[in-house]
Amino acid sequence: MPPTNSPTLRQRRLGTELRKLRERAGLSSTAAAARFGFQQTRMSMIEAGRYAVSADRVRVMARSYSCLDDKLVDALAAMTGRRKRGWWDEYREHLPVGFADLAELEHHACGIRACLVIHIPGLLQTLDHARAVIQGAAPPLHAFEVEHRLSHRMKRQAILYSDNPVPYTATIHEAALRMEFGGTATARGQLKHLIEMSEMGNVTIRVIPFAGGGTFPGTGQSFDYVLGPVQQLDTVQLDAAPGCQCADADAELAKYRAVVDRMELSSLDPAKSRDFIHGLLRSL
The missing domain is CATH 3.30.870 (Endonuclease; Chain A)
Known part of the structure; x- marks a missing residue:
């Protein structure tokens, strides 16, 4: 999925929450990117909401960050996917x-x-x-x-x-x-x-x-x-x-x-x- 220069509020919030999970796990952005097999720039774009991720990817990341809150992970997974246009756009x-x-x-x-x-x-x-x-x-x-x-x-x-x-x-x-x-x-x-x-x-x-x-x-x-x-x-x-x-x-x-x-x-x-x-x- 190509990155976007104008992420929605929802996409930015998903990225913010993934960053919070990473930081609570004590991982740097570079170390987390290496763990998932991609470059640090991609990790930065994900956490800025500029790079869309799938629900499966979110679950993998949360598991790697030792997040045990299933309700939170389910809610984050529901926020994934490509940008959906709303009337406000x-x-x-x-x-x-x-x-x-x-x-x-x-x-x-x-x-x-x-x-x-x-x-x-x-x-x-x-x-x-x-x-x-x-x-x-x-x-x-x-x-x-x-x-x-x-x-x-x-x-x-x-x-x-x-x-x-x-x-x-x-x-x-x-x-x-x-x-x-x-x-x-x-x-x-x-x-x-x-x-x-x-x-x-x-x-x-x-x-x-x-x-x-x-x-x-x-x-x-x-x-x-x-x-x-x-x-x-x-x-x-x-x-x-x-x-x-x-x-x-x-x-x-x-x-x-x-x-x-x-x-x-x-x-x-x-x-x-x-x-x-x-x-x-x-x-x-």
């Missing part, structure tokens, strides 16, 4: 690469736990709300750039409506609910949409009210904790203007799991959160 020429990575990450997610303080989650935004947020970007975007980003954001939401929808929990601070992007009418439509979405079986919305008392972890930071098929393949997607910025080191995953756990504990339960949003809607 059509946006790669029009948007920063991080936007395509974000859509790919969400597409393959086994679950998502979102925590937001200032913004409504993109997966829960109405068309009017999303347009107002995108139009407020700095520096200002051209009209065609706004439309590309808007179309991309709306298509991302399909993961919540598919035949096998992604389980999604959004913990949203009251500050985000009170931001009237696009004016009062748009804000009312957005709150109504959140109430409707909260009634879907795969969507849970939790609110952290101003009157919650005290501080909570992650103050001021928005992120998604994206669940993989096994915990080692979880990913933290950090909210950033350029698009998708991901963290997947073991220590970082543990830290953000603790943060999202505590933020959810600081929030109202789903039923009380829905009532809270109803109250905000009535006040507009």
Whole structure:
């Protein structure tokens, strides 16, 4: 299989995990390449996600690295093969690469736990709300750039409506609910949409009210904790203007799991959160 200069997020993650297994086995890249009978440059490309490997090759590598976690090995084997084109690839020429990575990450997610303080989650935004947020970007975007980003954001939401929808929990601070992007009418439509979405079986919305008392972890930071098929393949997607910025080191995953756990504990339960949003809607 020829190498690629533009590996997908999934291909890069597979390479990263294979590198982690090699390093835990105490092998250098050169020594591992010699063990498998190929040049070190090929090993480097595999670990950078630039050289596709088969499921059988992954299993051989994992066994050679003394990895005894069968569930992890099975999950890594499922990530192999040639690059498969997704709908998000059509946006790669029009948007920063991080936007395509974000859509790919969400597409393959086994679950998502979102925590937001200032913004409504993109997966829960109405068309009017999303347009107002995108139009407020700095520096200002051209009209065609706004439309590309808007179309991309709306298509991302399909993961919540598919035949096998992604389980999604959004913990949203009251500050985000009170931001009237696009004016009062748009804000009312957005709150109504959140109430409707909260009634879907795969969507849970939790609110952290101003009157919650005290501080909570992650103050001021928005992120998604994206669940993989096994915990080692979880990913933290950090909210950033350029698009998708991901963290997947073991220590970082543990830290953000603790943060999202505590933020959810600081929030109202789903039923009380829905009532809270109803109250905000009535006040507009």
